[in-house]
Amino acid sequence: MMLLDSDGKLQFKTAHNIKKQELSQSDLKVSTTIAEGVVKTGRSTYTSDAMNDDRFSGKQSVLQMNIRSAMCVPLKIKNQIIGVVYLDNSSKANIFLQSDLYLFELFADQAALAIQNAQLYTELYNLQRFQEAILDKTPVAIIVVEDNGRMRSLNATAARLFEKAYAFNPDRPLLGENLLRLLPDEERAFWQENISKSGEKPTEIESHKLKAGAQDIFIRLRFSPFAHLEGDLNGRIIVAEDITEKVILEQYLIMSEKMIAKGEMAASIGHELNNYLATISSNAQLISVNITNQQYEKVPPKVEAMVSNIDKMKRFTAGLMDFSNLETKKVVCDIPRLVDDVVFFIKPQQKFKGIKIELDMAPDLPKTEIDVGQIHQVLLNLLMNAADAIRDNETKDGRIVISCRSKDEGLEITVSDNGPGISEEVLPRIFEPYITTKKTGHGLGLSTSYRIISNHKGRLSGDNGPNGGAVFTVELPLR
The missing domain is CATH 3.30.565.10 (Histidine kinase-like ATPase, C-terminal domain)
Structure with missing residues (x-):
């Protein structure tokens, strides 16, 4: 299997011999004439004996490798060629039948779909990591909680705020914990009330003083409704900005x-x-x-x-x-x-x-x-x-x-x-x-x-x- 790089050139990805042994790139020998022809035309190629096939018999790569039977089909995603799947045999002619080409094309379609899913997963994963990096670098705390207070997501700023305000253990994983149970008794009613009130429309608190012991911490809060968690669960997005220096x-x-x-x-x-x-x-x-x-x-x-x-x-x-x-x-x-x-x-x-x-x-x-x-x-x-x-x-x-x-x-x-x-x-x-x-x-x-x-x-x-x-x-x- 070979995939096109950003310059439109075929690059080796994986290969196996008839004994199902994986081949390295140095062991791989492929007719560039056949493979590049499939990329150029976008159509599958089949030959029962390339040495006697007018399309390939005079081509250098075919002669050097003494290719007899060969099949090559394009890998396509949304009608765009991303590579090829190539199969050949240099010892015997007439190994492959025309019906084998049809099965090979079905295999290529499934392979292309798997590659597309892998690419989408990689893109989604990278996007998620990118978004998490942005959220972790933002100076405001962002928390997503369920109606009952269970935290579904929080950024690094939120974790630092709780650590600073309530002396939470910095090594303790907060994701999945119930926010209300972690808070001091005197703070719990305030957060519960605003989580409940913000079910249909946002609630804003211009300045709230966290009871943080010797050091007072002032935060600006916004509670917003957030639907479409898994199942029928609804939640809230809590955005907290530390405004202590401003106050x-x-x-x-x-x-x-x-x-x-x-x-x-x-x-x-x-x-x-x-x-x-x-x-x-x-x-x-x-x-x-x-x-x-x-x-x-x-x-x-x-x-x-x-x-x-x-x-x-x-x-x-x-x-x-x-x-x-x-x-x-x-x-x-x-x-x-x-x-x-x-x-x-x-x-x-x-x-x-x-x-x-x-x-x-x-x-x-x-x-x-x-x-x-x-x-x-x-x-x-x-x-x-x-x-x-x-x-x-x-x-x-x-x-x-x-x-x-x-x-x-x-x-x-x-x-x-x-x-x-x-x-x-x-x-x-x-x-x-x-x-x-x-x-x-x-x-x-x-x-x-x-x-x-x-x-x-x-x-x-x-x-x-x-x-x-x-x-x-x-x-x-x-x-």
């Missing part, structure tokens, strides 16, 4: 923006606290004088004034603590109350002196689940930007309006001002880092605010108002 970077960026804002506010905060303390100290001194002079009836009003100022200090510092809190913890919150607290916190600051702040809160607004410290920071950023715009533009009768309304299945908060607005050049890029029009701005406030709202699955947008000034809109889901 840590965002946390540092938020923290650095807070530190910058704290530095800007330090003087105003100190001034305001001194005002409260001065009032308390003055009343304390007057109480001492009143007691000495036995003017006891004058003491209660001064005590009430002291308590009032202490309450104001507590509320003021509580706002500062909300702003300073670095931990992400969502709680159910009354947004109008939060807005009121933020306004109470900023009003005494020098930056807001002479600027009128108006609240327009719709009645009976539903509560929403948020990280109070982070949304406090967003509102503070928007209000400080509005105040800076009004002051830098030297706008007379500066005014900031904060409104809150229900929208779809969430809340909409708008912060508008009567400053100069946003230039057309800057407007498309206002949420990019380090983009600022302030004389002393750092350009991190809006980009950080945008990330915070995105992490809450909300939307932050900015535009110019119909009557001038800038308008920023925060959209938050209730959950």
Whole structure:
């Protein structure tokens, strides 16, 4: 048997003699005239005595090998010749009959089919290895599980993620194991719920914290339905991307923006606290004088004034603590109350002196689940930007309006001002880092605010108002 190579030349593949002994290529002697003629014409050839056959008797290879009986048939796959099967005898004529050629052609057809299957298997195997290599090199974890959690496929990234997060034995084969049984008890319910929910449509988890002991690991997850496993089984494709570095970077960026804002506010905060303390100290001194002079009836009003100022200090510092809190913890919150607290916190600051702040809160607004410290920071950023715009533009009768309304299945908060607005050049890029029009701005406030709202699955947008000034809109889901 000989097959054509990429250059169209016949190459030896296998050969046997009449005793069924396998021959090496050096032992093989074939009439190239007969074999190449079959390749050229695509038709089978039969001769009972080549030495006396006008078609072959004068050919060099026939004469050298003294070929008598010979048969050669093409190997075809989809009408394309891939080689030949050759049979000869140099000792006797009339060994082969015409009917033998028919049987030889049937054999060649089966041989061609076997070769085709072998080639397809090799191609499929190589394709599978190629795909596995791509999947193993991809930076995201990919797992295919059955409905019950049994893993049918996973790439190397997934194995490394589980090893890192849950200290799985790196030598333990995970394929065929039940994912849910391998997970810690506190993680099992989360994965089971999302595998079940994603039976008909994909489920996405923007950020999930793996309980991995000393080191926190954050992943972005997508659960997608995957049908047509063996039998009637359905499954899920789970794609997990390790976003730990991104989350840590965002946390540092938020923290650095807070530190910058704290530095800007330090003087105003100190001034305001001194005002409260001065009032308390003055009343304390007057109480001492009143007691000495036995003017006891004058003491209660001064005590009430002291308590009032202490309450104001507590509320003021509580706002500062909300702003300073670095931990992400969502709680159910009354947004109008939060807005009121933020306004109470900023009003005494020098930056807001002479600027009128108006609240327009719709009645009976539903509560929403948020990280109070982070949304406090967003509102503070928007209000400080509005105040800076009004002051830098030297706008007379500066005014900031904060409104809150229900929208779809969430809340909409708008912060508008009567400053100069946003230039057309800057407007498309206002949420990019380090983009600022302030004389002393750092350009991190809006980009950080945008990330915070995105992490809450909300939307932050900015535009110019119909009557001038800038308008920023925060959209938050209730959950």
